[in-house]
Each structure stands twice: as C-alpha cells, then as structure tokens.
Amino acid sequence: MARARKLLFGPLGIGVLVVTVAAAGFGLYWFQPWKLWQDRTVQETAPVAQVPPGPDGEERPAGPVDGGAEPSGPPSSPSGPRAVAGGELISHEHATSGTVRLVRLEDGxxxxxxxxxxxxxxxxxxxxxxxxxxxxxxxxxxxxDDGAYVSLGKLKGNKGSQNYPVPADADLSRYSSVSIWCARFGVSFGAAELGRL
Structure with missing residues (x-):
C-alpha cells in the first residue's frame, strides 16, 4: 500500500498525470468533439441588383419616377447579379447537401x-x-488540396444560406468545383461540381 502510494504521489506518478492531462487537453482542442452536437445557422440574403444613384447623388426608386410617370426613352436592359455557374453539394466524409451558385455582380x-x-x-x-x-x-x-484552390474564408455556419466574396485576382477559369474543406484534418466534408449556367 505504501509502495503504491509512493508511486502515485511520487515524481513518476505526477509526471504521468501531467502528461495525461496535457494529452487530453490537446485532444479536446484538436478534435473539438462538442461541435458534432452544435449547429450554427447563418441566413444571409442573396445579392440583389443595386439601383444606381441619380445625377444629384440621391438614390432613385426602382420603379417609375416623377410621380408615377414612365420615363421617356427606350427601357433600359435589366441588370443585376446573375448566376454564371452552379451545382448540387454531395457528401464526402460527412452528410452534406445544398446548392452552390457562382454569382456575377453588376460591377464584375x-x-x-x-x-x-x-x-x-x-x-x-x-x-x-x-x-x-x-x-x-x-x-x-x-x-x-492536391491541385489549384483558393480559400474564400472560414465557413460561417454549417447550416443556412451564405455569401462568400471571390478575390478579384482569382482566375475563375481554373476552378471547376467547390469544397467544404476541413483544414485541420485535410478532408472534404462535401463538394459540388460548378456547371456553367
């Protein structure tokens, strides 16, 4: 009994305890298992057409102007965000669903x-x-991660609808798919092929 107590409370026992606690702390930090039971829902609105400001710098209404009278001249062509590519997400290492759209804004x-x-x-x-x-x-x-890729940032939420600006210097002709990528473990949770629309 005295020998067991000496082992447990001696330098060797304390060293093993410290290593065990450090390993458990590192494992919890690295794997973050609690996230499997936590959902984060983010609902962002889709990009919408911007109404250009009038000549005096004030915003113009989207409909008819001047008390309801239709403006003279030919109607302007509709402009605004336009989906240029898209696809359906499929599951890889985790069940994943939803759609992906690459949207071109008015400013290019x-x-x-x-x-x-x-x-x-x-x-x-x-x-x-x-x-x-x-x-x-x-x-x-x-x-x-074997070929070319560009990160659009951290996933805002694992549920919902979200927007991610694409860097201006990204050559979109090089990229044909989207992945929800776990950088910690080098694995795709799910991905979608970007088909041209």
Whole structure:
C-alpha cells in the first residue's frame, strides 16, 4: 500500500498525470468533439441588383419616377447579379447537401453563394474553389488540396444560406468545383461540381 502510494504521489506518478492531462487537453482542442452536437445557422440574403444613384447623388426608386410617370426613352436592359455557374453539394466524409451558385455582380466581381447548406460542424472548416473533379462516393481525404484552390474564408455556419466574396485576382477559369474543406484534418466534408449556367 505504501509502495503504491509512493508511486502515485511520487515524481513518476505526477509526471504521468501531467502528461495525461496535457494529452487530453490537446485532444479536446484538436478534435473539438462538442461541435458534432452544435449547429450554427447563418441566413444571409442573396445579392440583389443595386439601383444606381441619380445625377444629384440621391438614390432613385426602382420603379417609375416623377410621380408615377414612365420615363421617356427606350427601357433600359435589366441588370443585376446573375448566376454564371452552379451545382448540387454531395457528401464526402460527412452528410452534406445544398446548392452552390457562382454569382456575377453588376460591377464584375463575383460572390459564391451556398444555399440551404446542411453539413456537420467541425474544426477549421473553409470554403474552397478548386480544380479537382467531384465524384459521387469518393472519399474526401487529401483530394482537393492536391491541385489549384483558393480559400474564400472560414465557413460561417454549417447550416443556412451564405455569401462568400471571390478575390478579384482569382482566375475563375481554373476552378471547376467547390469544397467544404476541413483544414485541420485535410478532408472534404462535401463538394459540388460548378456547371456553367
């Protein structure tokens, strides 16, 4: 009994206890298992057409002007955000569903929109544009980081509809898919092929 107490409370026992607590703390930080039971829902509105300001700098109404009278001259062509590519998310390492739209804004910039996203929460999830093909039933480990990709930032929520600005210097002709990428473990939770619309 005295020997067991000496082992438990001696330098060796305390050293083992410290290593065990440190390993448990690191494991909890690294894997963040509580996120499997926590959902984060983000609902952002879709990009909408901007009404250009009038000559005096004030915003013009979107409809008829001057007390309801129709403006003279030919009607202007409709302008505004336009989806140029899109696809359906498929599951890789976690059940994932929703749609992806690449939207071109009036100023020529692009936004990637995730609609009705539903996936698992996890540590360090990112939204990536990639050049990798998306295949049904394919494992998501180390697939999308083998080629060209650009990160659009951290996933805002594992559920809902969200917008991600695409960097102006991104060459969109190089990217053919979108991945919900776990940077911590190098795995795709789900992905979508970007088909041209």
């Amino acid at each position: 910039s692009h936004v990637l929109r995730l609609e009705n996203l539903d996936t698992s929460n996890g540590p360090d999830l990112r939204v990536w544009l990639t050049d990798a093909p998306v295949k049904e039933g394919r494992a998501g480990w180390h697939v999308f």
